[in-house]
Amino acid sequence: MTNFVIAFQCSPEACAAILYKSAAAAPLAAQKLKITAAELYNLRIADGVIPxxxxxxxxxxxxxxxxxxxxxxxxxxxLLTMDTEELLEHRYQKFRKLGGFQEGIPIDPMKKRNMKKREQPLPSNLExxxxVEKLKEQITKAKDSSMETPKLGLEExxxxxxxxxGHELYVATRALGLTDELMMLQEELTKTGNFQDKLIHPVQQVERLRDELRDHLSSAPNYASLSFKLDMLKEFSEIKQLLVTDSKLAPLGQEVTKKFNEKMDxxxxxxxxxxxxxxxAKSRASSLNRLDKELKQRIMEVKNEINCKFASVIMSMYLELGIVESNAAPSLEDMVKELVEEIEDIIEDRVNSSDLxxxxxxxxxxxxxxxxxPEPESVINxxxxxxxxxxxxxxxxxxSDLVEQHKQLKTEVNKVIESDGTSNTSLNKETGVADEGEGSCA
Incomplete structure (x- = not known):
């Protein structure tokens, strides 16, 4: 071939229209096609280059x-120096050697620079x-036996x-026909220049390509495998974050426990x-709700005293408490829950009585x-x-006990209403307590 001749089956403009959806990318398509005499000679398609x-x-x-x-x-x-057999072999090798290579021969550094490194074989989903199961077992054993958590295995x-x-995303982009557009965008970003002169800013092109990939990713043939691995990565990233947090809080928790035990001792x-x-134990009550009022009050006092001890430990270590119960009286929510449970117990006992x-x-x-x-007589009965x-x-x-609890609850509710400015209609619905008549509860 002469030096400035080009040879192709598909023109650069047509190739650019197919690969890059724009004929303006013809120079890039020409580089991919390798249509010049020097490139065809390197590929051993041409026998030589004529000046x-x-x-x-x-x-x-x-x-x-x-x-x-x-x-x-x-x-x-x-060719004249060859006999018939050599001519046939020469003709045969002319086509057989296209794309061939021989191991052990040093490769041109310029050619080797553009070669892709050999990839490690990718493990299957089963492996x-x-x-993952082995790592979960190691983490569980470490938690049970207070051993050191295998962070290295998790990181690997x-x-x-x-x-x-990354491999699954590459396969998905290739299946969706976005590989060439992505490569073209990468080449544009690597070039130095003023992006303001371009019709479409590269950032907008990246966002458009990202949106297109996100919209059509579900139609990729490997979408199920990609989703499985993304969920697995999210799960183990959360586990890693929790392990890091636990490793930081473990010494603090041990110190808090030690000081709290000293306070309680x-x-x-x-x-x-x-x-x-x-x-x-003497009361022989089957549940906490069946204890008498005085015993419940003593339990709440001891509970709040222990909470105060714990709060003092936290404050002594210059830490902050999210919630600290400073008063010995039960909260409004506990009072409502206690009243409802007591009403349910009384109804259950009454229903199980022989008369009822x-x-x-x-x-x-x-x-x-x-x-x-039904007949009128049956309806009356x-x-x-x-x-x-x-x-x-x-x-x-x-x-009288239930009526007293109901009055105390209404008093607490009125205090909350005075401070918040809300109505008390929702409480009667929640507790199921009616005010019709003196001392009646429903």
């Missing part, structure tokens, strides 16, 4: 013709899952997952707790006899039984 005057062969046709004649004569002289796994995700507190445990069980049984029997079309059951439950809930 040509600057400006092309038409500048000095006679000199160019002499160069072509000399190249042809030189090639014919080489990755096995490594996170790095391996990042490499895997006094005869006064121990004696108070032992007496309280003995009184609770008999009435409920009669009500079920009357309802079964009446069927879908059913309504009478319902009223008797309601009256029995109302009497059970009208105890």
């Amino acid at each position: 040509e005057p600057l400006g092309g062969a038409h500048v000095n046709p006679s000199w160019t013709s002499q160069q072509i004649r000399s190249a042809i004569v030189r090639s014919m002289d080489e 990755l899952e096995n490594e 796994l996170i790095q391996k997952l990042k490499v895997e995700i 006094c005869a006064y507190i121990k004696q108070k707790i032992e007496m309280l445990n003995a009184d609770v 069980e008999h009435k409920i049984g009669r009500l079920k029997l009357e309802a079964a006899k009446a069927g879908m079309n 059913i309504q009478g039984l319902i009223n008797e059951i309601k009256q029995s439950l109302a009497q059970a809930l009208s105890t």
Whole structure:
């Protein structure tokens, strides 16, 4: 080939329109096509490069013709020295050697510089899952036996997952046809120049490419594998952050526990707790709600005293508490919960009594006899039984203890309303306590 001749099957403009969606990228497409004489000679497609005057062969046709004649004569002289078998082998190797290479021969440094490094074989998802399970077992054992957490293995796994995700993203971009656009954008960003002169700023091109990849990523063939590895990376990144936090807080927690145990290691507190445990055991109550009011008050006092001890330890270490209960009285939420639980216990005891069980049984029997079309007499009997059951439950809930708790709760609610300026209608709905009549609860 002469020096300034080009040879191609697809023009650079057409190639740019296909690869880069714009014919303006023809110079970049021409570099990818490798259509010049020197590049074709390096690829062993052309046998040699014939010199040509600057400006092309038409500048000095006679000199160019002499160069072509000399190249042809030189090639014919080489072929005349060969016999038939050598000519056939020469012709055969002319096509067989295209793209071939021989190991052990030093490679040109300029060519080697552009070669891609050999990649390590990527592990399968099953191998990755096995490594994850092993690491989880190590972390669990470390927590149970207070051993040192295997941070190194976790870091290696996170790095391996990042490499895997990078490979999966490359496969996805290639499947979506965005690889060439991404390479073209990378080349533009590596070039130094004034980005203000361009019609579209590279940052906008990056954002557009990112949005396009995000919108079409779900249609990639490896989307399931990519999502699995991204979720795994997120999970282990959170575990790593927790381990770092735990390693920083562990010495502080040990110091707080030590000082708190020193505060609690006094005869006064121990004696108070032992007496309280003995009184609770004597009461033989099945649950905390069935304890008497005085015993509950003592429990709250001991609890708040322990909280104050803990708060003093925290303050002595110049730390801050998110919530510190300074008063011995229970909170409003605890009072509501306690009242509701006590009402439920009383209703349950009353329903399980023999008298009410008999009435409920009669009500079920009357309802079964009446069927879908009850007679007037059956309706009267059913309504009478319902009223008797309601009256029995109302009497059970009208105890002086419940009425006193209800009044105390209303007093606390009124204090909150005065400070917040809110209405108390929601509380009656929440507690289910009605104010109809003196001392009645529903």
